[in-house]
Amino acid sequence: MPQIINGKEISAQIKEELKEKVAAMKKEGISVCLAVIQVGDDPASAVYVGNKKKACAYIGITSLSYELPEETTQEELLALIGELNGRKDVNGILVQLPLPEHIDEDAVIRAIVPEKDVDGFHPQSVGALCIGQEGYVSCTPAGIIQLLKRSGIEIEGKECVIIGRSNIVGKPMALLLLRENGTVTITHSRTKNLKEVTKRADILVAAVGKPKMITREYVKEGAVVIDVGIHRNENNKLCGDVDYDDVAPVCSAITPVPGGVGPMTIAMLMHNCVESAALRH
């Protein structure tokens, strides 16, 4: 049977470490504060925002909550971000995506000062990652690196194949694996002979957004398989981009859905907030 990479346990470990760090910082008079902005009342976004606030409370981070109505204009949102950028007590600013259609997401991402860009989406943060400089890293791929490291899986020299090239998962994932000295291939919807490419992988990251697409035909025997996908199946149960039951018997390690990559995203967001407060002092 493969090693089951337990994201629930590893994220809990990280949150525990952060809780201790925040308590120690408080003794030195340093507090940590995250501003969370949600525009509109998308139910999935409300769940994500709620989970982020819960994690803040657990770790000892103050969260400021801005629940703005759907009809908020771009100017109003940018003005709020401008105000939060200037506040000394705010270390991180998070705008929950997606935004309503009348708001330009790129303009909003660019408006957050890079020092408070705890989501790691600002072009400066992405550029810094690209050229190996300090900056915040997109939370989901950063969480995957933690999953691998804390599960004792070596990345250096390994063939790493990523399915998906999105700005928030696929591309930063590739850069992070490269930073860890993996040999990296990115695949996407125009890749020819996808299965042949993915079968080269020692570490396969599926961020394709298609439920259970990755069956054992895509996986080399003994590979490590990381499933980023989150979907609800026909029975309203959560499943990933990987067909877990089919793939698990042929791989050496695998992340389940739920309980794999998912919990890591919030843990890394908390990590970035604490880092932001520590750096400012």
Ligand code: NDP
């Ligand atoms: P996107 O839809 O932005 O990107 C999907 C990528 O997969 C694209 O690059 C696309 O290629 C590629 N792709 C689509 N179909 C195929 C195919 N048949 N063969 C090869 N490549 C294909 O998704 P995200 O990166 O935002 O998210 C991916 C998954 O991860 C989703 O299920 C999402 O819900 C989940 N997710 C989970 C998170 C977590 O915390 N666990 C956080 C973020 C996302 P092309 O570029 O050519 O269109």
